[in-house]
Amino acid sequence: MTSKNKQAFVSWSRLIKSFRYASEGIKHTWANEQNFRIHSILAGIVLIASTLLGVSVVEQALLILVIGGVLGLELINTALERCVDMITKEYAIEAKIIKDVAAGAVMVFSITAVLVGITIFLPKIIALLF
Numbered sequence: 001m002t003s004k005n006k007q008a009f010v011s012w013s014r015l016i017k018s019f020r021y022a023s024e025g026i027k028h029t030w031a032n033e034q035n036f037r038i039h040s041i042l043a044g045i046v047l048i049a050s051t052l053l054g055v056s057v058v059e060q061a062l063l064i065l066v067i068g069g070v071l072g073l074e075l076i077n078t079a080l081e082r083c084v085d086m087i088t089k090e091y092a093i094e095a096k097i098i099k100d101v102a103a104g105a106v107m108v109f110s111i112t113a114v115l116v117g118i119t120i121f122l123p124k125i126i127a128l129l130f
């Protein structure tokens, strides 16, 4: 049996399209979500500081991991907000809970990222000062 719609194992055009759609999602979030812009700029500052302060490769990898986690969760949070807004524009307790819980997830991981940053940077800053 042969399928008329047999697809290539890897379709480059589909891959490029999916990158384009993902970039559009990131651009939309950057344009509309202040928290995403703040987190992205802070991430850039942290990565520059980590290079200047001679943070080890493993520590830098850890910073990249938590930064990616925060930004990824921001994107999921934005998707959930849009999803709720698409379902209802009216006040609904379920809508409130979904948005608040999603925002809570971002906050939990952001605090985790800050704690990782403090653990890595504080000893280096103290060593620089004293």
Ligand SMILES: Nc1ncnc2c1ncn2[C@@H]1O[C@H](COP(=O)(O)OP(=O)(O)OP(=O)(O)O)[C@@H](O)[C@H]1O
Pocket (backbone or CB within 6 Å): 032, 033, 034, 081, 088, 089, 090, 091, 092, 093, 095, 096, 097, 099, 100, 103
């Ligand atoms: N349909 C709704 N029903 C009940 N409460 C809502 C509803 N929409 C939003 N809220 C409440 O208002 C808060 C802010 O919602 P909003 O959609 O403005 O999110 P936001 O985090 O401010 O996002 P944005 O950055 O897009 O303004 C939510 O966390 C939730 O508590």
